[in-house]
Amino acid sequence: MIETPPPLTGHDLIADYLMRLDGSPGVYRMLNSENRVLYVGKARNLKIRVASYARPQGHSARISRMINETSSMMFLTTKTETEALLLEQNLIKQLKPKYNVLLRDDKSFPNILVSHEHGFPQIKKHRGAKKEKGNYYGPFASAGAVNRTLNQLQRFFLLRDCSDSQFEARTRPCLQYQIKRCCAPCVGYVKAEEYATLVRDAERFLGGKSTHIQAELAQDMQTASDNMEFERAGALRDRIKAMTQVQTSQGINPQGVPEADVIALHMVAGQACVQVFFIRGNQNWGNRDYYPRVVGDVSIAEVMQAFVGQFYSDREPPRMVLLSDAIEDTDLMVEALTGKLGRKVEIAVPLRGEKLELVAGAKRNARESLARRMSESASQIKLLKGLAEAFDLPEPPRRIEVYDNSHIQGTNAVGGMIVAGPEGMIKSQYRKFNIKGDDITPGDDFGMMKEVLGRRFKRLLKEDPERKSEAWPDLLLIDGGAGQVSAVRDILREWGVDDIAMIGVAKGVDRDAGKEEFYRTGKPVMALRHNDPVLYFVQRLRDEAHRFAIGTHRAKRAKANMKNPLDDIDGIGPKRKKALLVHFGSAKAVTRANLVDLKAVEGVSDAMAEIIYNHFQP
Structure with a gap:
């Protein structure tokens, strides 16, 4: 009887794969006996990179455990190392391997959209794909940061935030006008040229040119005062005062850094916190902390590299990324982010000046956030142990x-x-x-x-x-x-x-x-x-x-309660719904309309008019 030799594992398995690899760039995956992915890595030269795992000695405890658990490997070659880097980060986020550093929060960030699909542009919060026509400003760290900025913009520039259908249906100003947050373009209280000027100033403000706007407002205020238009002069004075208050209360407003993400890492006792500050238009648009999963004895450079790669895998990078610690492949990451943005991206670890102050502030926030989290985690673990003891559970619950x-x-x-x-x-x-x-x-x-x-x-x-x-x-x-x-x-x-x-x-x-x-x-x-x-x-x-x-x-x-009855009719899309609402003034009026009036609506054919009429008048 011929005995089947045991399957290869660990160093022997990797050495066996090595004989069939060439020097192409690519991505490799290490899998255990149950075909679960243990690790995803990229390499400029797959043969050289995999050869480093075939050596029995010289590995950290984490890498040694990973090699011993490896029962098979998968390889995918790419044309360039940059392609390998992008593929590696996508696979890590998708497969969540046990031994990779993993960014556990992949929520999208909100933006401010100044929509230009209407003669009187709307300003609003936007999250998700940028499909609507208009100018996008962001990202903001949170919905709260967006809401605060929107409130400021409405106070300064009196722009509308209502939807197009609400705009078309209004016959008198809404509450926003009464509280001086809108100039009521819906009822003709402002000319299109004047509103366009307000929109231009709002976009300049979002672009960090608030001091220029203030200077122009001061000049307009003086002109209004000279012309004895004291009510207009008073309104302009209030806008200048409000903008000054915002600038003094925002805190970090770097003068020499118009656009950057500031990323700082703090690690202690096997745990990590990454703090990200968003600087756009020389303004601080908020910050967010992340707690990536780190395994064993990973280095700070490895954690930072993994975080940057995964963070920008589905986000648009800014022109500058300021880091508290250097990453392993700076040139490669610059090339990847530049290709994603379509223009040059700079990655730097500042050593002096205003940029260093920004990084130091983010580092301090990361250190304090991690300390709070570890304290809360210790209390939580104690409570879970108490829960297990109180209800006779075999061990403290993990979930x-x-x-x-x-x-x-x-x-x-x-x-x-x-x-x-x-x-x-x-x-x-x-x-x-x-x-x-x-x-x-x-x-x-x-x-x-x-x-x-x-x-x-x-x-x-x-x-x-x-x-x-x-x-x-x-x-x-x-x-x-x-x-x-x-x-x-x-x-x-x-x-x-x-x-x-x-x-x-x-x-x-x-x-x-x-x-x-x-x-x-x-x-x-x-x-x-x-x-x-x-x-x-x-x-x-x-x-x-x-x-x-x-x-x-x-x-x-x-x-x-807010559902529009028109949404239940097949064939009624946004354009036809808008045409019906503009023509009749409300959805309720559409439900009561006769067939002749429905046929008179622009964009609604006779056949569609009959479908709408039969839907509401069966």
Whole structure:
């Protein structure tokens, strides 16, 4: 009998691959025995790079573990090393390998859009693909930063923020005009030429030319005063004063850095925080902190390189990127970002002057943010240990899922799921469930919970039947008593996941906070001491789930209330809808219109007019 030799692993496997590689640039993937990607890397020369893993000695503890776990490798050659760098970052974000530095927050940033599709341009917040015609200004670090800037622009320049349909339908000024936030172009209170000047000044302000605007406003104020137009002079004075106040309150407003992202990294005890400041038009447009996943003994340069590559993989870079620490392949990253932007991008680690002050400020913020996070994480871990002890769990849970429903007499019903773990609330993992079941009686909380949990675990079993990912919960918290617990246990048993710990949280006597009762399958009802930190922790989780579910329900209800009846008609797109609203003044008027009037609308054919009429007058 001939024995089959054991499959190669580790150094031997890599050495075997090495014999079939050439010196092309490309990307390599290291996989374990279960075909899970352990690491994604890029190389200028694949043969030389892979050869470094074939040596038995000279590796860090992290790299040694990775090599020992490697059971297969995959290779993809590219034309240039720059292409390899871009492909590497895309694969890391997609596959989330165990041994790569991973940026865990990939939310898009909001922008300000000055739309030019209308004779009187609208100014508004925009997030997502830049498909609408107009000028975009950003990115801003948060929606709050955008809203503050929009408020300033409305105070200074009196630009409209209403939609085009609202603009066309107005017959008198809205509240924005009354509070001096708009010049009411909708009712002809300002000429198109004057409004165009306001739009131009607003865009110059966003471009960092506020001092020039102030000088021009001061000159206009003096002219108005000389002409005895004291009301106009007073309005111009107020605008100059408001702009000055904004400039003095913004804090960091670098004079020599018109456009840059300032990126600073702080690492301690195996954890990292990256602080990013956005400088546009010589103005500080906010900052955001990130906590990339780092594994073992990675270097600061490696973390910074991974962060920069992943951060700009789906974002447009600025003309300048200021770093607190050098990256491994500066020239390569410059080439990649320049190709993405379409113009020269500079990456620098400043050593003096205003740029160094910007980086130092970002570094200080990163250090303080990481210290706060580590302190909060230590408290959270202590609470999770206390939770495990209080409810006889085998170990502190790594992932807690809390469920709640919200509806009004069964209408606009939604289910909400929040997630908590050692790092606190994990808001990126929150999920909402629109209740779809036609067989659910309005107000049937049991039926809603069954649908929510069924959809949740059906997806988990489909995506990860072996429960090897971090998406599987260790503990479920349900808002309810014995009935809810029993019903949920039946649901979990139906899906074959009834080994997951579950606790029902009931309000208890008089439904007072602090008198909660806890229900578990096969165990007597219990309560915690009134001042027990674990009790406060559970209350906070339950209240967060309740807040999320109610907020989702309100948003759904508001959307239903604001729904335009024209949206239900096939063939009615934005242009036809706008034409109908302009012609009739409101959607309600369209529903009451006769066939002759509908045929008179520009852009609506006779056949479409009949479809609209038959829809509302069956």
